[in-house]
Amino acid sequence: MGKINKDLEKATGKISRRTLLGGVIAAAVLPVQSLFADETQTETPGFTDVVDDPTKIVGPGPSPLGKRSLFEQPVRKPSDISSRTPLQDMHSTITPADLHFERHHAGIPTIDPSKHELLIHGLVDQPMKFTLADIKRFPSVTRTCFIECAGNFRTGKTEMTPQDILGLTSQSEWTGVMLSTIFREVGVNNKAKWFLAEGSDAAVMTRTIPIAKAWDDAMIVYAQNGEAMRPEQGYPMRLLLPGFEGNMNIKWLRRIELSEEPYMTREETSKYTYPVKDKIRMFSFELDARSIITFPAYPQKVNKGWMEIRGIAWSGRGKVEKVEVSTDAGKTWQLANLQEPVLSKAHTYFRHLWEWNGNATEILSRVTDETGYLQPTLAQLVAARGVNLGGYHMNPIMAWQIGIDGTVLFKPETINNR
């Protein structure tokens, strides 16, 4: 044993009984742990205890499941149909699994993984069924990317947080199998141009996806940030289509059918479509590039002097090429620093140092992706699509208004007041 306790002894000048126990157990995992279990529990201060001087009281010992600090309580913001990620509480781009946004159409099913099967049929050489255990046996791949709802944009008032405005986007490190691996296993008939993906929830949600996506980067994933995926994210398995509308990343995946033509499901006709001039645009799979400043943002207050403007930018078409920040209401733009590594179809953290002189102003961000697409203004979207925009694929540049008192308010730009 020795070293840890000797160090402690040196540091504290004595060994309390609890220190001894903690040191011994942590270092050696001795079977005597059970002998002291009851006593250890009663002596261990709870996580909620706050002490004046933490250097004078030994804290709680190891536990089977970690918790957030008592002083940090980021939460999702739920409505009847979705819950939104607290973007303003994130310091980097991975969303903790319990804060990943949710959107489901008939609640979250409880699925016994030992009973769940994935059926693949239609234009294949051999229709097959795979259990979760089967899927896990295939060569696995891990990929970090965002999932964003195609309807992710709220506006309309100044008292809105990043969570209120754009909380239907989150990022995870997903692990699973490439869909192409599974398609090779069943053998794909070359007449197949599309595949239907179906969920095992009470909405039995379906979307049709072009088969090119299967050969490109589509995956069937079962793990999120290193552990089994959360039920609200599709446990035990979901489709992952990097860069495509969140709705297409079918959760609780139970069936894939390969076909010559699309199925025109409810979600791809009466939903997830939007007016463009006098027509209705459908099959808008890729999410175009967008960005948001997450600090400073409502309801924070800022002080005169130096601050770091922070935010995230992403594109469903590839990598973020650059992010520009304006601190003078869009008159001039400066390049922001991008946090490496910049990943394809992934939230990319940006930072820009700024010395605020105390005058009222507006701060904005705009992203350019690797295809050369520059995030548009609302006016540009209106010019391209008409005034009757609908609620999908809205990715305008957004502004925060900073008042002379340091208040930060969202600028709810509308078609009429631009």
Place this chain on the structure above:
Amino acid sequence: MNKKTVLILACPILLLLMSLKTGFIPLQGKMSLTDSLKRPAKFGFGRPATGQEIAVWDIDVRPDGKGLPLGQGDVKKGKLLYALKCAACHGVDGTERPGVKLPGAALVGDTSANSRPKTIGNYWPYATTLFDYVRRAMPYNLPGSLSNDEVYSITAYLLSANKIIKDDIVLDAKNLYKVVMPAKKLFIMDDRKGGPEIK
């Protein structure tokens, strides 16, 4: 120097010598190359699905009518079923009424492209979608509980209420997919493709 230290020092020297002689290939790169060469045409995981298993789950309906089941329904039966199983959420006649907030979407309107709200009459491009969706997901409190005849009838009622079919038509697998929806002509495929143009 004890034995361990000698070994620790010797290993890098040996590796260095090997690399000088043979042209050093990083171990990891070599392994993954070998791995992909050995990848089999089939892994043999999973099992063949039976026709019976496929039939139980394969409930989708395509715009060309593929997947429409046996059975039939009419407007009169559909109207009754609607009152029993749909009206609680979608309203007595499926229309939007000012000042009334319903749990379900409005389903019935006129067939003009500019009308709001979006309904089956002015926004749904395929009649087959209506059948498919009602069968798989409705009614909300008892999804998947309707018989095929009932789904045909409710589909017939909703199409008739939206003035798309006459109210004496009996719908089945032979005619439902032929119903032309007023909104179909409005739909266009996505033409965005990245790059500088805003679309």
